[in-house]
Amino acid sequence: MAFDLAFIWAGIIAFAVLVYVILDGFDLGIGILFPFLKSEGERDLAMNSVAPVWDGNETWLVMGGGGLFAVFPLVYATVLPALYVPITAMLLALVFRGVAFEYRWRTERWKWVWNLAFFGGSLIAALMQGIALGALVQGIEIENRAYAGGWWDWLTPFSVLTGVSVAVGYTLLGATWLNLKIEGEFQERMRKASFGLAIGTLALIGGVSLITPFLDPVYFARWFSWPQMLFTGIVPVLVAFATYMLFTGLRDKHEMTPFLAAISLFVLGFAGIGISFYPYIVPPSLTIWEAAAPDSSLEFALVGTVVLIPMILVYTAYAYYVFRGKVRPEHGYH
Amino acid sequence: MFDGMTAELLARIQFAFTVSFHIVFPAFSIGLASYLAVLNGLWLWTKNEIYLSLFNYWKKIFAVAFAMGVVSGIVMSYQFGTNWSVFSDKAGPVIGPLMAYEILSAFFLEAGFLGIMLFGRERVGPGLHMFATFMVAFGTVLSATWILSVNSWMHTPAGFSMNEVGQFVPEDWWAIVFNPSFPYRLAHMVLAAYLTTAFVVGGVGALHLLRDRTNIAARKMFSMAMWMAVVVTPLQILAGDLHGLNTLEHQPAKLMAMEGHYDSYPDGAPLILFGIPNEAEKRIDYKIESPKLSSLILKHDLNAPLDGLDTIPDDEEPPVAIVFWSFRIMISIGFAMLAIGVWSLWRRWKGELYEATWLHRTMVLMAPSGFVAVLAGWITTEVGRQPYTVYGLMRTSDSLAPIAAPAVAASLTAFIVVYFFVFGAGTFYLMRMMGKTPGGIDVKMGLNKGPIRTAGITPVQQLNSGVVAGE
Numbered sequence A: 001m002a003f004d005l006a007f008i009w010a011g012i013i014a015f016a017v018l019v020y021v022i023l024d025g026f027d028l029g030i031g032i033l034f035p036f037l038k039s040e041g042e043r044d045l046a047m048n049s050v051a052p053v054w055d056g057n058e059t060w061l062v063m064g065g066g067g068l069f070a071v072f073p074l075v076y077a078t079v080l081p082a083l084y085v086p087i088t089a090m091l092l093a094l095v096f097r098g099v100a101f102e103y104r105w106r107t108e109r110w111k112w113v114w115n116l117a118f119f120g121g122s123l124i125a126a127l128m129q130g131i132a133l134g135a136l137v138q139g140i141e142i143e144n145r146a147y148a149g150g151w152w153d154w155l156t157p158f159s160v161l162t163g164v165s166v167a168v169g170y171t172l173l174g175a176t177w178l179n180l181k182i183e184g185e186f187q188e189r190m191r192k193a194s195f196g197l198a199i200g201t202l203a204l205i206g207g208v209s210l211i212t213p214f215l216d217p218v219y220f221a222r223w224f225s226w227p228q229m230l231f232t233g234i235v236p237v238l239v240a241f242a243t244y245m246l247f248t249g250l251r252d253k254h255e256m257t258p259f260l261a262a263i264s265l266f267v268l269g270f271a272g273i274g275i276s277f278y279p280y281i282v283p284p285s286l287t288i289w290e291a292a293a294p295d296s297s298l299e300f301a302l303v304g305t306v307v308l309i310p311m312i313l314v315y316t317a318y319a320y321y322v323f324r325g326k327v328r329p330e331h332g333y334h
Numbered sequence B: 001m002f003d004g005m006t007a008e009l010l011a012r013i014q015f016a017f018t019v020s021f022h023i024v025f026p027a028f029s030i031g032l033a034s035y036l037a038v039l040n041g042l043w044l045w046t047k048n049e050i051y052l053s054l055f056n057y058w059k060k061i062f063a064v065a066f067a068m069g070v071v072s073g074i075v076m077s078y079q080f081g082t083n084w085s086v087f088s089d090k091a092g093p094v095i096g097p098l099m100a101y102e103i104l105s106a107f108f109l110e111a112g113f114l115g116i117m118l119f120g121r122e123r124v125g126p127g128l129h130m131f132a133t134f135m136v137a138f139g140t141v142l143s144a145t146w147i148l149s150v151n152s153w154m155h156t157p158a159g160f161s162m163n164e165v166g167q168f169v170p171e172d173w174w175a176i177v178f179n180p181s182f183p184y185r186l187a188h189m190v191l192a193a194y195l196t197t198a199f200v201v202g203g204v205g206a207l208h209l210l211r212d213r214t215n216i217a218a219r220k221m222f223s224m225a226m227w228m229a230v231v232v233t234p235l236q237i238l239a240g241d242l243h244g245l246n247t248l249e250h251q252p253a254k255l256m257a258m259e260g261h262y263d264s265y266p267d268g269a270p271l272i273l274f275g276i277p278n279e280a281e282k283r284i285d286y287k288i289e290s291p292k293l294s295s296l297i298l299k300h301d302l303n304a305p306l307d308g309l310d311t312i313p314d315d316e317e318p319p320v321a322i323v324f325w326s327f328r329i330m331i332s333i334g335f336a337m338l339a340i341g342v343w344s345l346w347r348r349w350k351g352e353l354y355e356a357t358w359l360h361r362t363m364v365l366m367a368p369s370g371f372v373a374v375l376a377g378w379i380t381t382e383v384g385r386q387p388y389t390v391y392g393l394m395r396t397s398d399s400l401a402p403i404a405a406p407a408v409a410a411s412l413t414a415f416i417v418v419y420f421f422v423f424g425a426g427t428f429y430l431m432r433m434m435g436k437t438p439g440g441i442d443v444k445m446g447l448n449k450g451p452i453r454t455a456g457i458t459p460v461q462q463l464n465s466g467v468v469a470g471e
Helices: A005-036 A040-048 A054-071 A073-082 A084-106 A111-138 A157-181 A184-215 A217-224 A234-251 A256-277 A295-322 B007-046 B049-083 B085-119 B121-155 B173-177 B182-211 B216-250 B252-259 B293-299 B320-349 B357-366 B369-384 B405-435 B460-464
Strands: A280-282 B160-162 B168-170 B271-278 B283-290 B388-390
Touching: A005 A040, A005 A054, A005 A111, A005 A157, A005 A184, A005 A256, A005 A295, A040 A111, A054 A073, A054 A084, A054 A295, A054 B049, A054 B085, A073 A084, A073 A280, A073 B049, A073 B085, A084 A111, A084 B049, A084 B405, A111 A157, A111 A184, A111 A256, A157 A184, A157 A256, A184 A217, A184 A234, A184 A256, A217 A256, A234 A256, A295 B085, A295 B168, B007 B049, B007 B121, B007 B182, B007 B369, B007 B405, B049 B085, B049 B216, B049 B405, B085 B121, B085 B168, B085 B173, B085 B388, B121 B173, B121 B182, B182 B216, B182 B357, B182 B369, B182 B405, B216 B252, B216 B293, B216 B320, B252 B320, B252 B369, B271 B293, B271 B320, B320 B357, B320 B369
Parallel strands: none
Antiparallel strands: B160 B168, B271 B283
C-alpha cells in the first residue's frame, strides 16, 4: 500500500484536537477569567473579543469527536463510555457557556446568571478536558471491543493534576489573548496576571511530565532510551525556548509574542503526549491500526478531508484577519 | 425518578429527549438562514431599507437560536459514543465518514462565516457580507443533506458488506449516500424547515399587525411568509406523500402502524381517519374510516390488497399507538397550513391581507405549529422503525453501550434539568425579541409624518428599539 491510511488519519485527528485546544483554549480561558474582571464593561469587551470566532473554535471539538467516529470508531466506542462522567459534564458545561454568548446581552436582571454560566461552564469544560486527557494517558481497559473498566476509573490524583494543568494553561492563553486584544489599564492587568499564570502552567506541566514516564514502562522507554533521546530531547529544549520568549515578551510588553509562546507550550505538551502514546491511540489497549475503520471508510473520508481542511484553515484565518486588532466598546451587534 | 427502568430504555429516553430539543433549532435556523440571505439580497438589490431593517431584526433572533442549536448539537455528536457505543463501533465505518463530511463541509462553513455575517458588515463591505450570509445559509442546508443521508441509511441501508467483527463495511459510497429513502427524507425535512420558519415569521408579523396594521415592516414579513405558506405547503404535502410511498416499499411495518392497519385487507384497505389504538387487542377502537381510500392513496387502486401488522412477527413490530398519533398530528397541521395558505390568498386577492384580523389571530396561534409538526414527523419515522437502529439488521437492544442504568439515569436527569433551564431561558429571550416591534426606518423614509400613523400607538421609542439601519 502506498499510503498508511490509518497513520495519516491519526495525524489528522491529532491536528484537529490540537487546533481545538489552541483555539478554544483561549476562548475558555477568557471564561475562567470572567469573575476576576473589574466591571461589566470589561466583561463585554472580553466576550466580544471572541464572539465572532467562538463558534468556529468549538467546531474543532465536534471534528475531534466526529473524526474519531468516522475513522477510529472503536476508539470512539470505548473511550467515550470509559470517560462517561467527564464527557457528559463537559458537554453540559459547554451548553452553559455557549448560550451565555448570546443570553448575556438579552437581559439586565439575569446578567449575573449568564456571567456565572460563562465562568462555570468554561472552568468545568477545561477541567473535564484535562481530566479526560489524564485518564487516557493512564490507560483504558478494553476487552472484546468494549470498555471493561469501572465508572470511576478516570478519577485519580494524576487526572486531577492534568485537569488543573489544562485549566490553568487555558487561563494563561486567555490572559495573553486579552493582552493582545485589549488596551490600557485592563491590558496591563492581564499582562501582569500572565506572569503568575505562566509560572503556574509551567510548574503543572513540569509535574505532569515528570510523572508520565513512570505511569507505564513503555512511556519511560519512549523518552529515555538511546537513540530516541536525540529526538525526544528536543522537546524540553524547545519548551525552555518558548518559556524564555513568553517571559521576555511579557516583560518587554510585546503583544503577539506572549500569546504565540503560550500556544507553543501547548503544542509542545501535545507533541510530548504524542511521543508517549505512539503507536497506541488508546494506551495500553489499542494501536492506531487496530482501531482503524476499514480502508474503504478511510479512503472515502480522506479524499474530501485533504481538500476541505485547507479551505477551512483559509477561511478561518480570514475570519481572524477580519476581526484583527483591538476590540473596542462600540464593536459587537448586540 | 427512573427506578426500575433498564439502561436501554433510559438511553433511548435520553436520546429522544436530547435530539428532540436539538432538532427544533436546526429546523428554525435552516429556514431563517435562507430567509436572511433573501432579505440581505433584496436589500442590496432594491436598496429598500425595509429589507435591511428586517434583516437586522431576524439576525439577532437567528444568533440566539443558532447558539442553542450549536450547543445542543455538540451533545449529539458525543452521545453516539457514550450511550450507543456498540452501534458506533459497528455502523461507524459507514455513517462516521458522512458525519465527518457534514462537519468539514457544513459546520465549519456556518461557524466560519457566522461571525462575519453577524458582526462584519462594516468591516468587509456589502459584497463579502452577502457572500458570508449566503455561505451560512448554504451551510445549514448542506448540513441537513449529510445528516439526512446518515439517518436515511439507518432506515434503508445499502452499499455495504459485513466483516468478521460484525462491522458494516462500505462497498459503494454512491449507494450509501443516495440510499433509497434519502431524496424523499431530505426534500421533506428541508421543506419542513422552510415551512416552520415561514409560520414563525408570519406569526410574528401577524402579532405586530394586530398591534398596528400600518407597520410596514410587519406587513412585509407577513406578506412574505404567507407567500411561502401558499407555495411550500402543497409541495410539502406532495413530498410527504412520495415519502410515504417510499416507506411502504422499504419499511411496510412502519406504514401499517401509521395507518393503524392491524389486519390485512385483501380487497382494498380503508383509510382510518381517527380511532384509538388498542395495542393489547391489536385493533383500533372507535374508528372512523373511509373504505378503500388507503389502497387508493398507497396503491392508486381502490381494490389493491394491503398487508397489515398480522403479517409481521410481534418482535419486529413498532409501537403502534405512538406512531398512529404522531402521524395524525403531523398530517392535521399540514392541512391546517394548507388551509391558511388558501385563506391568505383569498384575502390578498381581495386586497385585505393586512386587515384580516382573524387570519392574523390564527397565524399567531399557528406560529409554533411547524415545530410540533417536525417533532411529530420525526417521532413517526423514528418510533416507526423500531425495534431496529439499522433497519432489519441491527436491533436497538444490540446497539447499547455497556453502561449501567444508574449512570444513564443520572446523566438523563442532568440533561433534563439543564435543558429545561437553559433552553427555557433561551425560548423566553427569543419570544421577547419577537415581541419587540419591528421597524425603526420610518423616520428615515419620512413615513411617520404621513396620515397612515393613526392612533399614535407607535411612539418614538419603537424607532430606537435597536433595529436601526447599519447597527
